[in-house]
Amino acid sequence: MASDDRHDSAPDLRILGDHITLQPSGFVEPALTGEEGKEEALMKNMARFRSEPLRFLREVSLYVSGTGWRAYDDVIGQPIFYSGFSEHIKTEIMSATLLQTKISQLADMRVTVEEKEGLLNTDDKDFASKKAQRRAVLVQSLQEVAENLTDNMICKFESKPFIRGAYYLVTQLLLRAYHQGIHVSSEEVLRLRRVAEEAARKKQSIIFLPCHRSHVDYVSMQLLCYRLGLALPVVVAGDNLNFPVVGSFLQHAGAMYIRRSFGDDQLYTTLVQSYIDTLLQGGYNLECFIEGGRSRTGKLLPPKFGILNFVLDSLLSGRVDDAIICPVSTQYDKVIETEGYVTELLGVPKKKENLADFLTGGSSLLSLRLGRVDVRFHEPWSLRGFINEQTARLSKIPSTIDVDWKDMKNQAVRQKLLRTLGYKVLADINAVSVVMPTALIGTVLLTLRGRGVGRTELIRRVEWLSDRVQAKGGRVAHFGNAPLSDVIERGLEVLGKDLVTVVEGLAEPTYYAVDRFQLSFYRNMTIHLFISEALVAAALYMRIKQGGGPAIQDIPYQEVLDQVLFLSSLFRGEFIYSGEGLATNLEKTLLGLEADNIILIERDEEGHITKIGLSGAERAAGRENYDFYCFLIWPFIEASWLAAVSLMGLSPPLGHKDDIWVQVSKAQESAQLLGKTLYHQGDLSYFEAVNKETLKNSYQRFQEEGIIQVVKSKDARIPPRLRIAPEWRPGRDEETGSLLASGRLWDFTEKIASSRREGKNRRDGATVSTRVVKLTDELGRKLFEEAVRGEEGKGKGKGKGKGKGKGKVATPVRLSSEEEKSLSRSVLEQKRRRRLEGRAHL
Incomplete structure (x- = not known):
């Protein structure tokens, strides 16, 4: 496995003392003892006191x-870990012109x-x-607040003995x-060291942007x-990690703490920007997770632009000349937190981090x-090089809006650059990611x-999947000369019997997935490589699901194009696509599937594709390769279908006014309950379709396209609320009040369903148009009744607990005049953004 040198991801780096040398193909030459050569990991288990007491003590x-490299003296980069480092950084932040100007402005505004x-x-x-005295008092007060916030925020690289001890302790635990x-790739590490030496010479920062699947990510990077x-x-x-003992430990090891949400706190926002400026101006390295939080699903999440926005502002404003971007992929045989992820995705609230759980977990x-x-x-x-390249490219592209793409103060320009930057980093992470044996096994078990x-x-x-991964330009984890059967056994052992078990006493050992939901985490680690093929397979399924021979199942090219366009837009927030454009990407995908003998393509006299169908060889093989691609995408299609069906129930019941708004979280919880019910009744094929993250992404996508409208109150105690946009709202029977399976939203749901895996009611749409719609209608009615009842109940109890300032407030079911204006602006802004992005719409 992974024998092709082009995709060799061998851990072929050997470090002896302070010297780093390259080893050929991850293979360490055998000693003269006659032993076989072995694979060399960059970091291996340390000695244990019980088994090797003398080596442990040494x-x-x-x-x-602090002997040799352990002294951490001769490092590449700016000086860190010296007494007074924190005070130096605090002084730089507090004296920043940007911060002092903001403090003066806030004092003037208050006066x-x-x-x-x-x-x-x-x-x-x-x-x-x-007035001058009052202003001086306000300035002094704001200065003190800023200093306290800074002290809680900044990392404190103060002590080399501390970091040496921390390194040893954490390495013992982790390994x-x-x-x-x-394991690492020596070529990549040696290249990184060369870049770091050049960056240190120019006093430029390296900004590491890793994917985020586990708390181990930042530990392994350090x-x-x-x-x-x-x-x-x-x-x-996030400041959620800043809890007693652990928070201070992490802060001295490199963590900077920021709030999850800044709100309208201008001082705090400026303070964070000043800190980022200080780090980048000083050439200190920075690490932030492009996805924001940890991925609970195993695949990359859409980019979060918070810290990237600060970094980009540092350069666009001219306060920083340049910085170096380094996307990083961290892959695991098994992620420690997956069991906890499953409970969160099924709707169990996330537990707040605390010391007891940390110690227990450790x-x-x-x-x-x-x-x-x-x-x-x-x-x-180079981030500066990226900015220059993008502005030059955008200036040459005809635009539907009048924008000067070289105007770095223009918000439209900044948003475009920020979005492009985020998705480029995600694509780079996918490009270097390694597929682990556990991911191969999980993918196979869930696609048969x-x-x-x-x-x-x-x-x-x-073996087939490993070959396909490499054919797509991906990498498979390197295991030296170990036979594939041994690698699989190793992977099964790591996954454990709670995920995959074997039935003994049969004619052949037979494996099956025990926890398909949790195993889907590992399957999702491979889906980015095959998303184009999966979308095409789902489009072809519109006809293939009808059964019969080629005459019935073959599908015109235009229908495939339309459905692929629809699905790719539907999953725009889920997957990272090739930047070549839909038409080019689709043609390449079809040619690849044809070369693999999975599909047959009919062409006209000019060579244009006219019709597509399964090949005879694929039919004879039981559609196993075609089914593989379908099984990859079907859970996501089911989740989007479920989210769309759940929206049907948000049509206001007869007797209720049209302007009733329900909590976004309540609507998503109702969708999850609907999904669990449909799964157990057999109308939903994949239980993972009810997972909270995928449903949340679907709702976000529907909001972007104006299918639902969401308002956020300035009062932080009032949660976001939503309603179906009037033009998307399904109708009701005027006599019975029953929800009608018709209208724009119903057609949209049916378009998703056309590529959905058949459930127990094969090719029978009546079950959805009657029983499922009735069920979502009942859940929707409960949402409306609960919303109205909650507002009325809180209204009657108004005045209780007065003076405490922390009491819960009623969630309004209707908008204030100010919120109506905000909604109108938001709708216009979404339309403008869609024009700016120039993407396909649902």
Whole structure:
């Protein structure tokens, strides 16, 4: 497996002392003892006291004394870990012109308000001096607030003995859990060191942008940078991790804490910007997760633009000349948190981080055997170069709106650059990601029909999938000369019997997925490689599901194009597509499927594609390769279909006014309940379709296209609310009040359903148009009744708890005049944004 040199992801780096050398193909030459050569991981298990007490004590003494590379003295990058580092950074932040200007503005604004409210007497003969005194007091107060916020926010690289001890402790824990070590590509690491040396010379920062699947992500990055002699990056972390003991530990190891939401806090926003400026101006390395939070589904999430926006502003404003972007992929044989992810995706509220859980989790790590971690670094690139390239490109493209693409103060220009930057980073991460054996096994088990698979068949399909991954330009984890059967056994052992089990005592050992929901996390690690093929397969399924021979199942090219266009737009927030454009990408995909003998293509005399169908060879093979692509995308199609069906129930019942708004979270919970019901009744094929993240993404996509409208109150205690846009609202029977399976939203739902896997009622739309619609209508009625009842109940209890200032407020079911105006602006802004993006619409 992975023998092709083009896709070799061998951990072929050997570090001896301070010297880093390249090894050929991940193979360490055997000693003269006659032993076979072995694979060399960058970081391997350390000695344990019980088994090797002398070696253990020697290792501890080396770290305590700081011998060789462990001293962390000769690092590539700006000086860190010295007494006074934190004070130096605080001084730089507090003296920043941007921050001081904002403090002056806020003080002036407050003085003006107090003057208007009569708190400052303008008739007083000493008015000018009292006003100046009041302003000085406000400035001093804001300075103190900013200093306190800064102290809580910034990382504190203060002590080398601390970081040496932290490195040893964390490495002991991590490498006992991931017992096969942390692996890297030597070519990528040596390239990164060269880039780091050049960046240090120019005093430029390297901004590491990793994917985020586990808390181990930032731990592994810090460990690698330490081991490779690179200056540790400052890691952007949510303040939810800043809890007693652990928060301080992480802060001294590199964490900077920021709020999850800034709201309208101008001082805090400016403070974060000043800190980012200070880091980039000083050439300090930075790390933030492009997806924001951890992915609970196994695939990349849409980019979050918060910190990227600050970084981009630093350059566009001219306060920083340049920075180096380095996308990073971190892959695991098994992710520690997946079991917790499943409960969250099924609607169980996320637990707040605390010390007890941290200690419990840390101790349990020692008994785990989770395989290995593979870290891959994309070739770093200049952010300034990216900006210049994009503005030059955009200036040449005809636009539907009048925009000067070289005007860096224009918000439309900034938004376009920011979005392009985010998706480029995601594409780069996908490009260097390594597919682990557990991902291969999980993908195979979830893309085969039937309850289980025999050992021979499992090996055959894993080998086929491995070849397909490499043919698509992907990488498969390197295991030296180990036979594929051994690699699969290793992967099954890591997954464990809770995920995959084997039935013994049969003619052949047979494996089946025990927890398909959790196993889908590993399947989703491969889907980015085959998304184009999956979309085409789903489009072809519109005809193939009808059964019969080629004459019935063959489909005109235009129908395939239309459905692929629709599905690709539907999943725009779920997957990362090729930047070549739909038509080019579709043609390449069809030609690839034709070359693989999965489809047959009919062409006219001029060579244009006219009709597409399954090949005879694929039919003879039981559609196994075609089905593979369908099984990849079907769970996501089901989730979007479920979300669309759930919207039907949001049509106001007879007797209710049209302007009733319900909480977004309540609507999504209702959709999840609908999905669980339909799954257990057999109308939904995939239980993972009810997962919270995918439903949330579908609702977000529907909002972008104006199918639903969402309002957010300025009062943080009032949650976001939604309604169906009037033009999308389905009708009701005037006599019975029953929801009608007709209208624009119903047609939209049917278009999704045309590529959906058949359930128990094959080709029978009546079950959906009657029973399922009736069920979603009943759930919708409960939502409306609960919303109205909640508002009325809170209204009657108005005044209770007065003076506490923390009481819950009623969630209004109707909008205020100010919110109506905000909604109108939002609708116009969405239309403008759709024109700016120039993308296909649903």
